[in-house]
Amino acid sequence: MPALRTRSHAIVSASAVIVTLLVAGCASQRQPMPEIAPPPAPAPRATPAPAAPKPVRVEVRPTAPTRYVVQKGDTLWDLSKRFLYNPWSWPEIWYANPQIKNPHWIYPGDVLTLYYVNGQPRVSVTGGPRVTGISTIVLKPGVQYEKLPSAEHPIPIQTIRPFLIHxxxxxxxxxxxxxxxxxxxxxxxxxxxxxxxxxxxxxxxxxxxxxxxxxxxxxxxxxxxxxxxxxxxxxxxxxxxxxxxxxxxxxxxxxxxxxxxxxxxxxYAKKDLNYTFMPQAPKVKLDGQIISLFNAISMVAQYQVVVLDIGTQQGVRKGDVVALEQHGRLIQDDNASPGESRSVRLPNSRSGVAMVFRAFDHISYALVMSSIRPIEIGDVATNP
Structure with missing residues (x-):
């Protein structure tokens, strides 16, 4: 995901990204009233708890730097992809330094170091103004002004804020x-x-x-x-x-x-709700589908919103990253061996990755973070 530009002293959040909001619209003609759906059928008998997903696999890129200085404009998603194949595995390697103020935030100038503990990768802040206590000062005549730091956003807020308010x-x-x-x-x-x-x-x-x-x-x-x-x-x-x-x-x-x-x-939607998001791997095995698209007729792509048929009752959490897959096509195999079926279902193919930003009991909203091909209603939502 491309980095978002901010003012000087931008703050990059390693454990949280803050998102704000806004609203609008108008019309005035009467339309036929839709019917409210009847109450759902009685809930079926209790089913066993969903199976636990496979442990989060942390794969460090061969090109990952052992030492990196955070630059102005870097985002959490960018930093995660710089070190890892799967950005949602960042919480597994991030080590918060207890000796510095606000250890869960990353600032321009912070030195990130990649090292290993018992064979497991770790990243922590090992240098920079917050660790050494020495900041760089440019001497200029007259009065020097310093802007307040502003937070970096790994996602376009204007895309999701209408869904956060209403x-x-x-x-x-x-x-x-x-x-x-x-x-x-x-x-x-x-x-x-x-x-x-x-x-x-x-x-x-x-x-x-x-x-x-x-x-x-x-x-x-x-x-x-x-x-x-x-x-x-x-x-x-x-x-x-x-x-x-x-x-x-x-x-x-x-x-x-x-x-x-x-x-x-x-x-009524309160204006002081928590709009902090941390991309993470789901804790449970997911088996969902896309059931609705927003601002699209039949297909969506990166930075558009989809509705999934799974929610908190199925173990979905805000910040969970899900893989989106197209169903494999059913084809005829004219070269099938004797005894083999000529009808073959191809494996599902990856269409993109999405992050859940709002979850209800049985549905959730997710923002498409990346797409390989057009994403459609019926695409599968599963563990990345």
């Missing part, structure tokens, strides 16, 4: 339990900024007075069971509850699309 796919269980707009005191079916509307389904003592409004759209099904696991949703705006009760009263705010009866209320 979900685009919501688990079906959450949509079924969500409160909904029932109407207003006036005989209207379209509502906008400043309108008072009535809401049913809120808890007796809500934890917050502000919610976000969403409209359910297409349903997403598990490719394995056919069960509905999620709804695609459209963000409409926010609502502030001014009177509690079985039928509560709310005022619409920041409306980007006309609100209808039946639109759902979901928790």
């Amino acid at each position: 979900p685009r796919v919501v688990p079906v269980e959450q949509m079924l339990k969500a409160p909904h707009v029932v109407g207003s005191s006036e005989d209207r079916i379209l509502f906008g900024n400043g309108d008072q509307v009535y809401v049913r389904g809120l808890p007796a003592k809500p934890k917050s007075s502000v919610y976000s409004l969403y409209r359910p759209g297409a349903v997403l099904r598990s490719p394995k069971t056919g069960r509905i696991i999620a709804h695609e949703v459209t963000y409409l705006g926010d609502i502030r509850i001014i009177h509690d009760g079985p039928v509560a009263t709310g005022v619409l705010e920041k409306v980007t699309r006309a609100v209808h009866p039946g639109d759902r209320l979901l928790p």
